[in-house]
Amino acid sequence: MQKEYKYLKNAFRVYQDSISDEMEEKWLRRQAEWKKSERTEREKALLQQKQSLMKKFEMEIEEQKKMVQKSSFLIDKAYQKEKEDFRKRHEEDLEKIRILNEKIDALEEELKEKNETLNAIASSLHNTEMELQHEKANAAETEKTVLQRIAAVEEKCRLNMNTLAEENLALRRKLIEKNEEILNERAQRSVIL
DSSP states (O other): HHHHHHHHHHHHHHHHHHHHHHHHHHHHHHHHHHHHHHHHHHHHHHHHHHSSOOHHHHHHHHHHHHHHHHHHHHHHHHHHHHHHHHHHHHHHHHHHHHHHHHHHHHHHHHHHHHHHHHHHHHHHHHHHHHHHHHHHHHHHHHHHHHHHHHHHHHHHHHHHHHHHHHHHHHHHHHHHHHHHHHHHHHHHHHHOO
16 A cells, blocks of 8 residues: 555656656647747748838838737637646646645545554564464463372372272271171081070
């Protein structure tokens, strides 16, 4: 967008300069043509003056004066019209430039806002990534701790099961011995009776 802005600015400068140069060149060309034409007409009148009577000469000079005045008037009128047209075009161009400058300002403001939004999003994304990494590290540490606790509990259970199995075996032996004693006592009682 900044390249487009610079391009538009330069293009309008060139456009303004070219219009001004073009109008000046046209006027100088017309002025030169008019002067050339006038000089030719005068030389012609001088040649005719040499070959004609004084009265005819005066009449022709008067006619030439009228023609020059008319031509001068027409050229001046055409110049004034062209000058007015140029002024109007110049005002229109200035208005166009003003509108384009407003658009450029609006685009620059919009670009600034979008850059600010992008910077905020980038900052938020960076913070989120940092939090995510922190949470991942915490989760990994928690998982490690949980696995260690599970392993400790499993080891404790295994030891308890071994202990309980040994105690159970010992109790069975005692129970068997006790049962044998009871059976022996009963057997002895029944023999006595």
